[in-house]
Amino acid sequence: MGCGMSKEGMDPEQTFPPDEQNQNVTAHKKVPTQDGLDAKAHAPREGPPSNNNRNFKLEVFDEAPPSYGECPGTLPSGEFSNFPFGVIVILKLLKAAAELTYWGHKGAWAALRDRHGQIWLDSAYRLSPVTQRAILLYAAIRLLVGKALDSNMTFYFTTFPNLETEQLSDSEIKTLKALMDVFSANTFLQACQLIRQHGTALATQGLEEFVNNKDSFLETDTQDEKLVKLLALTRDKMKGLWHGWRIRDLTFEKLQTLYKEARKETRKQPMLLNNTSFIYQMAVDSYKRQLESKSIYPLTCTFILGTQLEPVEVEVIQQCQLLGRDAVREVRKTKGSLFRRSTQPVPASAAEHGGSVAKELELEGHQFCIQAIVFCDQLNEQSKRAYQNVDDFLEGEPDDINDVTFVSEVMFLLYFLSAVWIFKTTTSHDPRVDGWAELRKTAKYNEQHIVDNDKVIWLPSHRLIRWFVFGIVDDDEEDEAQFSNNETRDPRPDEIALANCVKLGTVPDVGS
Structure with a gap:
């Protein structure tokens, strides 16, 4: 399976990072047409392996970047060769996704800088262990990249609110x-x-x-x-009391613990299972409250799902989509004077509007959108069709606020997504991305394993992501710790060399 980009029919508005362009592309076989766009993507390798006994563990490789060191162009090299293989693969993938551009969007992670994010984890107890780990893996990547970028994100569980939030009174x-x-x-x-x-x-x-x-x-x-x-x-x-966890209050370990608690909580009530339609209602209601309070900001709600969706829920969700559509139309009227005068024509592209993608997206009505990542290995055909009906509803309308991406949890745990498909799941507020021809020509999954021989998926820490993916070199945390907390550390080689050259002198007594 290959994740290289085909150069034939490439859109003039898109560019790819050099590493992505130069990768060898192996032969792919077509997937039978089903479930819309996602089924048209090429299949990796020989299809999903069995998910039996795949007791994967997720761990964060929390090694700090070299002090004061600039980011290398590639990994592994030198001191980085001791990084777990999966860490290197994921870092390269995240960087490749960051370097993609399409219709003015500068990288898959630009939306994490520019938009508020709500991440909803499906915490239904009936999810298989493989599906649970896939949901946690996708959420963990969003958490770590979000922390690397100091994003404004909140994490929620579909069955478990935050009982310690400071946003509620006693x-x-x-x-x-x-x-x-x-x-x-x-x-x-x-x-x-x-x-x-x-x-x-x-x-x-x-x-x-x-x-x-x-x-x-x-x-x-x-x-x-x-x-x-x-x-x-x-x-x-x-609904009005349901709050999540701010990204600044979370680590991967805490997210993992909370996810376990949320699944345990939902075991108490097996009678009501329609959590998916409930969170659609929650998301739309949240945005309508923003609109009513005039505190309007771009918001992407990402649902990471694996629960069966019943046909009866589809109608409820579609009603939510209509309410969401009406809300973004109201935003356009409310904010129209901020981004477009009556004499100003609607731009055809970001370039025609001075490079302001944000203003064009407001004109397109995408201040608010819902992206659903649906893990589908365990779904029956009825549920797949139900999710597809949600995706197809309002398709083609300028105010279609919803997008669905079907993902095999087994393939995701083994290979993750390719850079182009990462881009799709983070930039769904622009419907042109959903129609990107490259998605149909590119394998959905990366070509290299991210799992080691011990069935551990090692994730790069947010500090490594910040350094390697985004090229941000921070101050040395050990220096700050030493001088602010009176902690000690071993001297660095450059400090030893400088100390060996120090000479003592006295200031002349000017009074003598």
Whole structure:
């Protein structure tokens, strides 16, 4: 399998990093047409290997870059040859993605600098272990690259809110915990008992009124059916209290621990499984609140999913897409005077608008978008079609806020994505990227393994990414630690050499 770029039919607006252009391209076989654009990408190697017994571990190689050292052009070299192989492969991939340009977008990671990001991890307990690790791997890369760029990002779980957030008061935290208790009930009678037990915390939530209202249920409803209706209302009440974790408060280790806790939490309630439509509603509601408060900023919501999607959920999600479309149209009217006078023509490209991609994207209506990464190895055909229907809805409209990318979790864990497909998953706020001809000509997955012989995927630390991928040389952290915290370290060779040359002298006594 190759990840090199075909030069035939290359768009004039795109450029590729030298390393990507010069790689040898091996033969590919076509994938049968299915699931839209993604199925048209070339298949790597001989197809996905079996996912049996692939107990991969994810670890971060947290070695700091050389002090004061400029970034080398390539890895490995010299002292970098001791880096785990997977770290080198991933660093090269991230850098190749950073050097791609298309329609004025300067690299796959530009959006992480310019846009706010919400990253949602599917934490359903029914996900297979392989799917869970694939979700965590993609989230980890976004976390590490985001930290390298000091991005404004927040991480969420589909089944588990942040109970320690500083954005809620003590009484709001009590209300959220009470709602979670009710949501964990196994029977309708138990849920009613918990509502009474948390009467003070739930006084303004309307749950008791809902239960006592005979119009809330049908006469033919069973106890389980009543419970499902009550659970749906309870979760809906959590929306305004549902916060995530800011990127500055996260490390990979903490993200991994939280993901485990989130999956454990969702085991408490197997009755309500439609988490995907719920987070679409959450994302659109969040953006509508921004619009109402006039605090408008570009926002990309990235959903990393692996849960089966039922056809009944598609209609709910499509209604969310319509609401999102209306919201971005409202943004255009609200912000129109900021980026376009009535006498100014709509630009056909970024170049015609003085290189301002942001202004053109506002004209295109992409202040807000939802990108879904759907791991599909474990999905049935009905779910795949359901996700495809979500992707196809509003396709071709200028205000299509949604994009779906299907990914094999097995291939992703073994090879990651190729640079072009990384670019697609980070730049979906511009619909032209979805129609990029290079996506159809380029293998979806990288050609080199990222897994070592011990089934460990070593990820580069955000410091290594900052240094190698983006060429940012920071001050020596050990120096700062020594002088600010009174900590000691061993002297560097240059300091030893300088100390050996030091001579002592006295200042002449000018008074004598």
